[in-house]
Amino acid sequence: MELQATCDGLVLCEFCGVNSESAKDESSVLRVVLVGPPASGKGSQAKVLADELGLFHLSTGSAIRDHMARGTELGERCREYMSQARLVPDEVAMEVVDDEVGEHGGGGFVLDGFPRTLHQAELLDQWMRERGQELDAVIVLDVMQADLEARVARRVLCGGCGQPLRLGGRVNSMNDACPDCGGELVRRTDDDVNVFRGRFQEYLDMTVPVIDHYAEIGKLRRVDGSRLPDDVSRSILDLLKPDTQEK
Numbered sequence: 001m002e003l004q005a006t007c008d009g010l011v012l013c014e015f016c017g018v019n020s021e022s023a024k025d026e027s028s029v030l031r032v033v034l035v036g037p038p039a040s041g042k043g044s045q046a047k048v049l050a051d052e053l054g055l056f057h058l059s060t061g062s063a064i065r066d067h068m069a070r071g072t073e074l075g076e077r078c079r080e081y082m083s084q085a086r087l088v089p090d091e092v093a094m095e096v097v098d099d100e101v102g103e104h105g106g107g108g109f110v111l112d113g114f115p116r117t118l119h120q121a122e123l124l125d126q127w128m129r130e131r132g133q134e135l136d137a138v139i140v141l142d143v144m145q146a147d148l149e150a151r152v153a154r155r156v157l158c159g160g161c162g163q164p165l166r167l168g169g170r171v172n173s174m175n176d177a178c179p180d181c182g183g184e185l186v187r188r189t190d191d192d193v194n195v196f197r198g199r200f201q202e203y204l205d206m207t208v209p210v211i212d213h214y215a216e217i218g219k220l221r222r223v224d225g226s227r228l229p230d231d232v233s234r235s236i237l238d239l240l241k242p243d244t245q246e247k
């Protein structure tokens with residue numbers, strides 16, 4: 001498909017004549033990866049970033065769960081790995097990114113949960129090279145293991161409305177009711193400390209090499225993720241400001 005630039009800066013499809021969404025001026029597009037250990041808050045920060053900067057947010061974990069819920073062929077390929085809390089094969093994770101970002105990421109994107117292995121980072125780099133694109137920044141949220149374990153121990157969920165809550169925040173014990181819907185509080189299965197430690201070790205083994213890779217090529221930015229969520233968001237946005245302004 002041939003796309004042609006029009007005088008107002010949009011891009012016109014040669015075949016259907018439609019000004020596509022991906023038509024945003026290429027130079028204003030921001031492409032960001034958020035990396036961090038489990039419970040570092042990268043999912044929430046990715047959402048803030050997407051809302052504030054108008055980026056497409058892809059959480060590969062959520063996208064895979066969605067495929068499984070819809071019973072797609074890709075979802076079926078992931079089911080066994082997911083049920084054993086193992087990473088899906090790198091090529092399958094890349095396929096999810098290719099589908100989703102290929103379709104919706106034309107105006108810029110923030111990835112959360114990908115790349116998770118060095119090979120995935122290489123696949124992503126190649127995928128972007130093929131499109132004549134490159135990442136603007138890879139942001140890592142630094143939080144110490146002890147702080148993460150304390151977070152996990154306090155994290156609960158309303159079984160009714162599904163919102164995440166924190167013991168010592170709006171609720172004090174598992175016997176409290178959800179302050180919004182009155183629902184019963186439950187714990188996520190992955191909020192068990194042993195499950196957390198397994199995932200943290202996997203992060204050290206598999207994802208730290210991704211961080212090293214992006215540090216080597218000058219794309220890495222570090223943010224102290226141990227502060228209040230709003231402060232973390234501000235730091236990330238400040239850090240990306242030069243990129244958004246330059247563009």
Ligand SMILES: Nc1ncnc2c1ncn2[C@@H]1O[C@H](COP(=O)(O)OP(=O)(O)O)[C@@H](O)[C@H]1O
Nearest residue numbers: 060061062081082085086087088093113114116
């Ligand atoms: N980049 C990835 N590579 C391989 N598997 C992935 C990837 N992202 C998600 N998954 C699969 O999805 C599961 C849940 O992903 P995760 O990012 O931990 O989601 P969440 O934090 O939303 O629970 C992982 O255990 C793994 O099986």
